[in-house]
Amino acid sequence: MELTQAMNIRRSIRSYTGEMISKEQLDVILNAAYEAPIGMGKYDSIHFTIITNSDLLGEIDACAAQFFGNPSMHPLYGAPMLIVISSNAEGNVASANVGFILQNMALAAVEEGVGQCDIYGAVAALSRNKKLLERLELPEGFTPLGGLILGQTAESYSEREIPEAHRFVTNEID
């Protein structure tokens, strides 16, 4: 798949069959993560937690729903895998690192035909819950900054017309 096509058809998927992605698909997506640019090459400032434990996913989902003030919502959308990305660095470089990683993973997931969605709300909720945070068994000094859900989906990726509203306000200085 051409990169420009993958970027065009990528969208957030919020409906999952519950079926796990294959090990081969996960490997492709993780390898894409490892290809991301990282500020000053500090690869050891990043930690991945791959969660497939359905009890823990359910607890994070419920914690996030409470965080959003709507116990009936499912902020993990029933996806069977959540990858939490943590860092021991602070500031905009740490945030940017996570963003670059997530976009690489998302594009690889699109190429694999796998459902994906960035997850920041549930990760923020999880970070504020001491008991749940402990369950991630993170190395000392690491804080979750973002996440990605992955799973098989009945939805498909298809060509998108990008709305005018997506064009960022831009000024030009000659």
Ligand SMILES: Cc1cc2nc3c(=O)[nH]c(=O)nc-3n(C[C@H](O)[C@H](O)[C@H](O)COP(=O)(O)O)c2cc1C
């Ligand atoms: C930094 C960031 C955080 C996001 N967090 C969430 C989230 O917690 N839950 C969610 O459903 N979508 C989340 N999204 C997905 C955005 O809502 C989505 O990318 C945006 O609405 C554009 O839609 P598209 O991805 O389908 O193009 C996040 C996206 C970004 C870039």
